[in-house]
Amino acid sequence: MAAGKKPRLAVWKFSSCDGCQLSLLDCEDELLAVAEAVEIGFFLEATRAQVAGPYDISLVEGSISTPRDIKRIQKVRRQSRVLITIGACATSGGIQALRNLSDVDAFVNMVYAHPEFISTLATSTPISDHVKVDFELRGCPIDKYQLLEVLNAALNGRKPDIPAHSQCIECKLSGTVCVMVAQGIPCLGPVTQAGCGNICPGCERGCYGCFGPKEAPNPAALSGRLLELGMDLRQTRHFYRSFNTNAGAFRDESARLESIDG
Amino acid sequence: MVSPVGAFAAPVITDAAGLGVLVAALGVDGRRVIGPVCRDGAVVYEPVTKLSDLPLGVIDEQDAGVYRLKKTGDSRYFAHAVGPQSWKRYLFPPRQSLWSARRRGKGFEIVKDTPAPAPEYVFLGVRACELAAINIHDRVFDNGDFADPGYLARRGRALIVAVNCTRAGGSCFCASMNCGPRAEQGYDLALTEIVGDGGLRILIETGSERGAAIMAGFEAPLADKSDLAAARDAVRIAEEGMGRKMSQGARKALGKSLDDPRWDEIAMRCLSCANCTLVCPTCFCTSTKDLTSLDGKTAERQRVWDSCFTLDFSYIHGGSIRRGTAARYRQWITHKLVHWHEQFGMSGCTGCGRCITWCPVGIDITQEARVITESFVKGG
Ligand code: SF4
Ligand code: SF4
Numbered sequence: 252m253a254a255g256k257k258p259r260l261a262v263w264k265f266s267s268c269d270g271c272q273l274s275l276l277d278c279e280d281e282l283l284a285v286a287e288a289v290e291i292g293f294f295l296e297a298t299r300a301q302v303a304g305p306y307d308i309s310l311v312e313g314s315i316s317t318p319r320d321i322k323r324i325q326k327v328r329r330q331s332r333v334l335i336t337i338g339a340c341a342t343s344g345g346i347q348a349l350r351n352l353s354d355v356d357a358f359v360n361m362v363y364a365h366p367e368f369i370s371t372l373a374t375s376t377p378i379s380d381h382v383k384v385d386f387e388l389r390g391c392p393i394d395k396y397q398l399l400e401v402l403n404a405a406l407n408g409r410k411p412d413i414p415a416h417s418q419c420i421e422c423k424l425s426g427t428v429c430v431m432v433a434q435g436i437p438c439l440g441p442v443t444q445a446g447c448g449n450i451c452p453g454c455e456r457g458c459y460g461c462f463g464p465k466e467a468p469n470p471a472a473l474s475g476r477l478l479e480l481g482m483d484l485r486q487t488r489h490f491y492r493s494f495n496t497n498a499g500a501f502r503d504e505s506a507r508l509e510s511i512d513g
Numbered sequence: 514m515v516s517p518v519g520a521f522a523a524p525v526i527t528d529a530a531g532l533g534v535l536v537a538a539l540g541v542d543g544r545r546v547i548g549p550v551c552r553d554g555a556v557v558y559e560p561v562t563k564l565s566d567l568p569l570g571v572i573d574e575q576d577a578g579v580y581r582l583k584k585t586g587d588s589r590y591f592a593h594a595v596g597p598q599s600w601k602r603y604l605f606p607p608r609q610s611l612w613s614a615r616r617r618g619k620g621f622e623i624v625k626d627t628p629a630p631a632p633e634y635v636f637l638g639v640r641a642c643e644l645a646a647i648n649i650h651d652r653v654f655d656n657g658d659f660a661d662p663g664y665l666a667r668r669g670r671a672l673i674v675a676v677n678c679t680r681a682g683g684s685c686f687c688a689s690m691n692c693g694p695r696a697e698q699g700y701d702l703a704l705t706e707i708v709g710d711g712g713l714r715i716l717i718e719t720g721s722e723r724g725a726a727i728m729a730g731f732e733a734p735l736a737d738k739s740d741l742a743a744a745r746d747a748v749r750i751a752e753e754g755m756g757r758k759m760s761q762g763a764r765k766a767l768g769k770s771l772d773d774p775r776w777d778e779i780a781m782r783c784l785s786c787a788n789c790t791l792v793c794p795t796c797f798c799t800s801t802k803d804l805t806s807l808d809g810k811t812a813e814r815q816r817v818w819d820s821c822f823t824l825d826f827s828y829i830h831g832g833s834i835r836r837g838t839a840a841r842y843r844q845w846i847t848h849k850l851v852h853w854h855e856q857f858g859m860s861g862c863t864g865c866g867r868c869i870t871w872c873p874v875g876i877d878i879t880q881e882a883r884v885i886t887e888s889f890v891k892g893g
Contacts, residue, residue, distance in 0.1 A: 284807045399807070407805045416787065416823040419873070423791035424607040424818055426557065428597055431873050433554040433580045441786035441873050455553055466824045469784050469838065476578070476874050 258307035258406065261293035263327050265313025265320050266347055266375060270392040271338035272296045272312050278395050285399070288406055304330030308405055311384075314340040316347060316375040328382040333405055336378045337398065339391035339494040343463055346391075348375040348497035376497070386411065391461040391494035394446050414445055415466040418458050421445040427452045437477050439490060442468040442500065463495040470504035484512040522719040525733035526740045529713050532590065532704075533564035538727060539635045544672065547603060548637035549593065554582055556596040558603070561637060568593055575683040575866065576756075578875030588713040589706045591638055594682025595865050599794035600636050600643055604667050605650065611801075613813040621812065631666035637674045639700065641693030642685075644675060645863040646794035648699055652857045653797050672723055675700035679707075679747040681754040684866030686879055689758035692863040694751040702727065705744040716744045759850075759864060763882040766889035768851040771843065773885050780838035782874055787820035789868035789876070790845060795861050798826065821845050846878060 262272055276297060278285060292302040309331035315321055328334055339345050350358065351374045359366045378384055388401055397413055404411035414420070418440035422429060427449050430436040438457030444465040451458050464470070470491065477487045488508040491501040527535070540546045540562055548561035551568050561567065567590040574581045575594065585592070614621040639647070651668065654661040675696035678685075687693030696703045701724035705716040716736055719725050736744075760766075790796040800819035805812045819826050821844050827835040835841045853861030862878070869877045 281807065288807050400804075403805060403807050406807065407809045409803065409805065412802050412804060414823075414825065416820075416825065417784070419786040419788045420791065420818075420820065420823070423597075423788065426598065426602065428553040428555040428557065429580075429788065429871060429873070430553075432578060432871050433582075433597075435579075438873075441784040441788075467785060467836075467838070469781075472782050472784055472874055475782075 257288065257290045259292040259302060259305075260289040260402075261304065261306040261309045261327075261331065262296070263293070263309060263311045263313075264295070265311065265324065265341065265378070266316040267313030267338065267340040267345065269296065269312070271341075271390075272310075274337075274393050274395045274398055275310070278399055281399055285402065289402075305332065306330055307332050308402070309334045311336045311341050311378050312338055314344045314347060314375045314377060315372070315381055316350075317371050319370070320372075321381060324378060324381050333385045334378075334382070335386045335388060335401060335405070336384050337388045337390075337393050339389065339461065339463060339498075340375075341378050342387040342389055342498075343377050343495045344375040344497035346494050346496065349492060350375055351497055352492075388413065389444055389462040390446055394448055396448070397446050416445055417441055417465045417468075418443045418445045418447075418449075418452070418462070421447075421449050422452050425449050425453070430455055430457055431476075431480070435480050437480050437482055437490065439473070442470045442473050459493060460491065460501065461494050463498040464500035468500045470500055471507065474504060474508060484508055488512065521721065522725045522728045524716055524718045524736040524741065525728070525731070526736040527715050527717060527731075527733045529564065529588070529590075529715075531731075531733055532715055535717070535727075535731065536561065536564050536567075536637070538730065539637065539672070539674065542633075544633045544635050546635040546637055547600075549591070549596070551582060555580060556582070556593045558596075558598050558600065558636075558638075564590075567591075567638075572680065573682060575685075575870045576875070577684065577869050577877045577880075578872055580870050588708055589679065591676045591678075591704070591706055592680050594678065594680065594685055595640055595642065595867060597792055597867065597871055599792070599865075599867070600639065600647060601650065601794050601797075603634055603636070604647070604671065605654070605664055605797065607818045609663060609816045611814045611816050613811060616810045616812075624811075628663075631663070631670050633670045633672070634667070635672045635674060637676075639673050639675045639696070640678055640687075640865075641675070641696045642687040642690075642863040642865040643794060644673070644696055644699040645687075645690075645692035646865065647673075649795045649857070649859060649861065649863070650797065652859065653795075656857065672727075673700045673702075675703040675720075677703060677705040677744070677748045678751040679705065681751045681756065682866060682870070683756045684869040684877075685751075685755050685864065686757040686759055686866060687864035688752050688755050689761075690860060690862060690864035692865075694755075695748045700724070705747060707740070707743045707747050709743065714740070714743075716740055757866065757869070757877070757879045759862070759879055760883045760886040762890065763886045764851050764854065764860075766886040767847050767882060770885050770889050771847075773888060775881065775885050775888070776839040776843045779842050779876065779881060783838050783842050783876055784874060785822045785838045785841060786873060787822040788871050788873060789878075790820040790822060791818060792867040792871040793849075794865060794867070795849075795863065796820070800826065821848070842876075842881075846881060849878070850882060 439460035440458035
C-alpha cells in the first residue's frame with residue numbers, strides 16, 4: 252500500500268449473527284496493528300463514528316434474505332474498491348438458507364403474530380449471487396488468523412494464503428489423528444475446505460463442514476463411507492445441511508441423497 | 514559386559530527392565546528420544562522419557578480405511594505396526610521457515626540469523642520399511658543436483674534404534690517391496706522382541722560406532738545361538754502374516770497404462786483429500802508461502818507440506834494441469850512405482866501400507882496396481 256493515506260475499511264452486516272464481525276474485534280493482540288494500518292470508516296459493532304465512502308476495503312458479513320438487502324448490497328458494492336465477503340452466510344447463504352428447501356410463508360405465518368409486517372425473500376443467498384465479490388473468506392465463524400491474513404494481503408498487495416484444499420491436510424500438518432479412520436466417527440473433513448485450525452478433529456469429533464466445500468470435492472464418495480459407518484440416508488443428508496446447506500456441492504449431494512431416500 | 518566384535522558390539526539379550534535402562538540411557542546428553550506412544554486412538558511418534566510411555570501390549574488392527582487400537586495381554590512394547598505418522602515429521606517437518614527479510618528503502622534485505630543447531634533426536638522403534646523410507650529421503654534431499662541443509666543437519670545427528678517387526682499390520686506389504694520386515698542396515702541399534710515361557714526378552718544388535726558407544730555402558734549377557742534363532746523366527750511370523758503384497762510387474766504395467774479405464778473408476782471413489790500423500794513416509798512435495806507482517810516491514814518465506822492431490826499444486830499459468838482426480842491419482846501412483854525409479858534409481862514405495870489404512874474410503878495401492886497390472890498383462 253502506498254505510504255501516506257491509510258486505506259479506509261468498512262464492515263457491513265446483512266442477514267447474520269454478527270459472529271464473523273466479532274472475529275475482527277477478537278484479534279486482541281493484533282487489533283492495535285490493524286487500527287494502525289487502516290482507517291475504520293464504517294464498523295458499527297466497534298464504533299459509532301462513520302466516515303463516508305468510498306472505501307478501499309469492505310468486509311461484508313451476512314446473506315441476502317430481504318428485498319432491502321438486495322438494494323443495500325448494490326450500494327455497498329458501488330462504494331467499495333475491494334469487496335471481501337466473510338463467513339458462511341455471506342459466502343453460501345448461511346444456516347438460514349435451510350429456508351430455501353421449505354415454504355417460507357408457512358414459517359412466517361406460524362412464528363409471527365403479525366406476519367403482514369414481515370418482509371422477507373423466499374431464499375437466503377450468498378453475496379456473490381448479487382454483486383461481484385473480490386474474495387470469499389469461509390467459515391462459521393471465520394477464523395481470525397485467516398481474516399488477518401486476508402487484510403494483511405490486501406494491505407500489502409499480495410495473494411492471501413488461504414488454501415482451498417481439504418480439512419484433512421490441516422489435520423495431517425498438525426498431527427491430529429484421523430477420527431474417521433481411527434475411531435469410525437463420521438467426518439466431513441475430506442470434502443470441506445481447511446481453515447478453522449482443526450477445532451473439531453482436534454477434540455476427537457468429526458468435522459461439521461463449517462468452511463464449506465473444498466476445491467473439486469467428491470461428496471458422493473464420502474457419503475458412501477458415511478453410510479458404511481452407520482449413518483442412515485436421512486442423517487447423511489442432514490450432515491450436509493447445516494451452515495453451508497446452500498453451498499453448491501453440499502446442496503447437490505443432500506438433494507441426491509434425498510432423491511435416493513424417496 | 515559386552516565384548517566388541519569387529520568395529521561394533523556383539524548382540525546382547527535383555528528383558529523389559531533392561532529396555533527401560535536403555536530408554537533412559539538414550540535420553541541423556543541432550544538427546545531427545547522420540548518413540549511410539551498412544552494418543553487419540555493411534556500410536557504416534559512423540560517424546561518418550563521412560564519405559565511406561567511405550568505402548569505395552571497394544572496392537573493395531575489395520576485394514577483399508579480402518580485402524581483400531583486394542584489393548585491385549587501381550588508383553589511386547591512394539592507389537593503395533595506403523596501408525597499415521599512417520600519420522601518425516603521430524604526430519605522433514607510440515608512447516609519450515611526458509612528465510613526472512615526486512616524492508617529497506619524500496620527493496621529488502623535478507624535477515625541473516627544463525628540457525629538454531631539441529632536437535633539431536635533418537636528415533637526409537639524405527640521399522641524396516643521406515644529405514645527404507647529414510648534412505649529414500651536421503652537420496653531425495655541430497656542427490657547431486659540439490660542438497661537440503663536442514664534435512665541433512667537433522668538427519669546427521671539422529672540416532673536410529675530400529676525394531677524388527679514381529680507382527681505385521683493388516684495393510685503391510687513391505688516383504689513384496691524388499692523393504693522388511695527385518696532391518697538389515699542403516700540403524701545404530703536394532704531390537705527384536707522375543708516372547709517365550711520366561712516372558713519378554715529383547716535382542717539388541719549394534720549397527721554403528723554410535724550404537725556401540727551407547728551399548729558400552731550397558732550390562733547384558735551376550736546372545737547365544739538359540740536367542741538369535743528365536744529372534745529370526747519371531748520376525749518370520751511377521752513376514753508370513755503380511756496381508757498384502759505388491760504385484761510383480763506393476764512398475765512396467767503402470768507406466769504403460771496411462772489410458773487405462775481404471776483411472777476414471779478410481780476417481781469416482783477418490784476424495785482427492787490428500788491423506789495418502791501426507792501419511793506416506795516418502796512423499797516430499799511442498800508449497801512455498803510468502804508471508805508479510807501487517808505493516809509490510811518484514812516478510813518470511815515458508816515451506817509447507819503439500820500434495821499432488823490438490824488443484825493448487827499443479828497450478829501454472831493458465832490453470833491447474835491436473836484438473837481431474839483420475840489424473841491426480843495416476844500422477845501419484847505412477848510417481849511412486851514407476852517414475853521414482855527413473856528420478857532417484859529406487860522405488861518411491863516401501864510397502865508400509867499407511868496410504869491404504871489412512872485413506873478415508875480405503876483405496877488400496879496394492880489393489881489398484883494389481884487391477885491395472887492384470888489388465889495390462891491380459892493385453893488390456
Ligand atoms: S486415495 Fe484416498 S487418501 Fe488419497 S486422495 Fe484419494 S481418497 Fe484421499
Ligand atoms: S505409497 Fe503407501 S505403502 Fe508406499 S510408502 Fe507411501 S504410504 Fe507406504
